[in-house]
Amino acid sequence: xxxxxxxxxxxxxxxxxxxxxxxxxxxxxxxxxxxxxxxxxxxxxxxxxxxxxxxxxxxxxxxxxxxxxxxxxxxxxxxxxxxxxxxxxxxxxxxxxxxxxxxxxxxxxxxxxxxxxxxxxxxxxxxxxxxxxxxxxxxxxxxxxxxxxxxxxxxxxxxxxxxxxxxxxxxxxxxxxxxxxxxxxxxxxxxxxxxxxxxxxxxxxxx
Numbered sequence: 506x507x508x509x510x511x512x513x514x515x516x517x518x519x520x521x522x523x524x525x526x527x528x529x530x531x532x533x534x535x536x537x538x539x540x541x542x543x544x545x546x547x548x549x550x551x552x553x554x555x556x557x558x559x560x561x562x563x564x565x566x567x568x569x570x571x572x573x574x575x576x577x578x579x580x581x582x583x584x585x586x587x588x589x590x591x592x593x594x595x596x597x598x599x600x601x602x603x604x605x606x607x608x609x610x611x612x613x614x615x616x617x618x619x620x621x622x623x624x625x626x627x628x629x630x631x632x633x634x635x636x637x638x639x640x641x642x643x644x645x646x647x648x649x650x651x652x653x654x655x656x657x658x659x660x661x662x663x664x665x666x667x668x669x670x671x672x673x674x675x676x677x678x679x680x681x682x683x684x685x686x687x688x689x690x691x692x693x694x695x696x697x698x699x700x701x702x703x704x705x706x707x708x709x710x711x712x
Contacts, residue, residue, distance in 0.1 A: 676690075
């Protein structure tokens with residue numbers, strides 16, 4: 506198996522009213538949260554731009570299905586935006602306080618998004634992660650999130666992540682090892698930079 510870059514153009518129309526309202530609400534709550542409870546590893550991404558990426562995935566029929574998971578879902582905004590686009594959306598987050606905020610955001614907007622507390626590193630991958638070096642924030646400790654979801658990494662059609670620079674290689678490695686054939690990995694790298702990769706079999710890669 507290998508990862509292939511996927512060329513795409515993020516959608517850039519005016520945000521739908523529901524998405525715009527969700528992002529405004531989330532931005533206000535995040536600002537308040539960060540003044541009251543500092544979580545150094547939590548850095549919000551560009552949510553409007555992320556919505557454009559999700560729209561490009563759905564509009565271009567790039568995903569093999571509708572199961573979506575964010576690795577390190579933070580405040581849950583991207584997961585909620587995915588739910589607005591009718592993905593079966595969930596998020597995995599190691600900080601319990603952020604999980605609570607994400608659940609509240611989804612509930613307040615009546616969105617069927619699920620959030621679980623724990624590490625997104627699959628069981629059995631701990632040595633693989635540690636072999637890659639040391640990380641500022643990535644941890645393999647915590648409740649086993651996939652048990653709570655009753656799903657495996659290979660069940661997801663789209664995985665979204667905003668990795669710290671020292672996590673980029675291991676996030677791609679975990680996706681390549683554990684995701685299902687044809688699944689998409691969407692990552693945010695700051696500014697206006699998003700990347701999209703697809704897991705493909707060696708046979709498909711030779712074609």
